[in-house]
Amino acid sequence: MIRRLTIRRLAVMLTALATTVLTAAGSTAAAPAPTAQNPPLVRTESGWIRGETTAEGRQFLGIPYAQPPVGDLRWRAPRPVEPWSGVRTASDFGNRCVQTASWDPGYENPSHTEDCLDLNVYVPEGSVGSVGSAQRPVMVWLHGGGLTAGAGEDIVPDTFARQTGAVVVTVNYRLGAMGFLATSGLDREARDRVSGNFGMLDQQAALRWVRANIARFGGDPGRVTIAGESAGGRSVCTQMASPTSRGLFHAGIVQSGAYADCAARTHKEAVAQGADFMEKLGCASVACVRGKPAKEVLAAQADFDWGPVVGGDFLPVQPFEAYANGAAARVPVLNGANQDEGRMFAFAQFDNNGTPLTAEQYPQVVRAVFGAEQGERVLRRYPLSDHASPTLAYAAAYGDYLFACPALRLDDVLAARGPVYAYEFADRTSPPFASLRNLGTDFDFGATHVNEVQYLFKHFGLKSPLNAEQRVLSRQMIQYWGSFIRNGVPRADGQPTMPDGQERVLSLRTASHGGNNQSTTVHREHQCDLWDRDRP
Numbered sequence: 001m002i003r004r005l006t007i008r009r010l011a012v013m014l015t016a017l018a019t020t021v022l023t024a025a026g027s028t029a030a031a032p033a034p035t036a037q038n039p040p041l042v043r044t045e046s047g048w049i050r051g052e053t054t055a056e057g058r059q060f061l062g063i064p065y066a067q068p069p070v071g072d073l074r075w076r077a078p079r080p081v082e083p084w085s086g087v088r089t090a091s092d093f094g095n096r097c098v099q100t101a102s103w104d105p106g107y108e109n110p111s112h113t114e115d116c117l118d119l120n121v122y123v124p125e126g127s128v129g130s131v132g133s134a135q136r137p138v139m140v141w142l143h144g145g146g147l148t149a150g151a152g153e154d155i156v157p158d159t160f161a162r163q164t165g166a167v168v169v170t171v172n173y174r175l176g177a178m179g180f181l182a183t184s185g186l187d188r189e190a191r192d193r194v195s196g197n198f199g200m201l202d203q204q205a206a207l208r209w210v211r212a213n214i215a216r217f218g219g220d221p222g223r224v225t226i227a228g229e230s231a232g233g234r235s236v237c238t239q240m241a242s243p244t245s246r247g248l249f250h251a252g253i254v255q256s257g258a259y260a261d262c263a264a265r266t267h268k269e270a271v272a273q274g275a276d277f278m279e280k281l282g283c284a285s286v287a288c289v290r291g292k293p294a295k296e297v298l299a300a301q302a303d304f305d306w307g308p309v310v311g312g313d314f315l316p317v318q319p320f321e322a323y324a325n326g327a328a329a330r331v332p333v334l335n336g337a338n339q340d341e342g343r344m345f346a347f348a349q350f351d352n353n354g355t356p357l358t359a360e361q362y363p364q365v366v367r368a369v370f371g372a373e374q375g376e377r378v379l380r381r382y383p384l385s386d387h388a389s390p391t392l393a394y395a396a397a398y399g400d401y402l403f404a405c406p407a408l409r410l411d412d413v414l415a416a417r418g419p420v421y422a423y424e425f426a427d428r429t430s431p432p433f434a435s436l437r438n439l440g441t442d443f444d445f446g447a448t449h450v451n452e453v454q455y456l457f458k459h460f461g462l463k464s465p466l467n468a469e470q471r472v473l474s475r476q477m478i479q480y481w482g483s484f485i486r487n488g489v490p491r492a493d494g495q496p497t498m499p500d501g502q503e504r505v506l507s508l509r510t511a512s513h514g515g516n517n518q519s520t521t522v523h524r525e526h527q528c529d530l531w532d533r534d535r536p
Helices: 002-021 158-164 176-180 184-189 198-217 231-241 267-281 286-290 294-300 319-324 342-349 361-370 372-381 390-415 468-487
Strands: 041-044 047-050 057-064 087-089 118-124 136-142 167-171 219-229 251-255 333-338 420-425 505-508 517-519
Touching (some): 057 158, 118 158, 118 198, 136 198, 136 231, 136 468, 158 167, 158 468, 167 198, 176 294, 184 267, 198 219, 231 251, 267 286, 333 468, 342 390, 361 372, 361 390, 390 420
Parallel strands (some): 136 219, 251 333, 333 420, 420 505
16 A cells, blocks of 8 residues: 555656656677867767767767657657768757656746657767777766656766766656557557557667767777666666666666655556546547647646556566566666655645645644554654654655665665665755755755755756865765776775665765765664565
């Protein structure tokens, strides 16, 4: 009961947040290295592209990795991109996949464009056009946004690429109904007989593009790390469990992505939801849905749960089951969550609407969310006397339930099949990320959901207002992540090692708040004995 509540509730919360509050296999052989040019030229398998040289290195934006999924290609597995003649300019981001407007910077207008299966490549200076240079490790970033919003351009990792020496690829993939519709009609068309995983298949198509082309940018197709935050981290969690992704990556980074234990929708649930969605759209057939304008599809998808579907070739069993039975990819994993994950969600539900949670409402809300019996236990473990406000008390419980303890459970199940390195981002002094800063609120977000992203990359292409201590922590985090991408083991100069096991977690903090240290109390701090009750 609790697990089903988690999946449904989180889907609704992430979707609401993203939309209202924040919102083919080929040869791996490299083409002959081109001579150094400005702007840089690279010949991919599909044709020549011209990128740009920046102060940080070189970048190639808006490269198509699959055919536009329009018309008859809607709700089908992605097809390899068709070759082009001449030189294609790669200096602007491609279209964002179909999604609503949000409060994220740059997302003030909705996107109704389905021609969106593009990726972006960021190359440190010296990789493209350096004859005889060693191939660099590669990180492929899968964006967050509840699987209903966002795009590869949400991070600009050019400085990260320079500082780590890695080639970084960011990816667009189909979202919402466009990416995750499941119906019996689509099942009959699909080779694996299970629909609803089109966005996940897009991610795999992008990884195949990387395998075939990244050596031409100076990257090593044999050292590819997939990484993501929130829904992007959940995507990594899912791809690690997918048999059809084998050999496409060699390590994984899961940032706040273990929510709901990475569980996918059951086929029965997904098809039933698909039928309700089609009825809402006024369609009785797949042909009818394929003929609907994207704007109507987008309007009809609200209030539904969109995400991967278990069953079939892509995902035969739930991710945690695949990890436990040895069926998942045996690759090194860097996994973690943030100390105050739930604060952003609690703010979105209460304070942002001008209705902060009151002491009188607190017990009612807790019982409504967690059930009467579990709710009483939650009220005993999270008394109002321990928190600055009822909203923050609820945020602590909600964040522990949805993010902190699932991340620790993921550490446990992964530790039996390969190295897993555990962290917790715990800088409670961190500035709210840009979407929250723009709200002009003095709400105490602490180390909330998404806040660590700005310590690694230019979030939304913006420079975050980090103070001197936070900039030091940022450099240390980039070293940990970069070391993991290069060697499979996260290390930072003069800092504690990131633990590999089930008992310890590396707590990431600024120096004046204790600095980075290995903690053995994170399970207890997040009340995980309560939240792990009745878990398999």
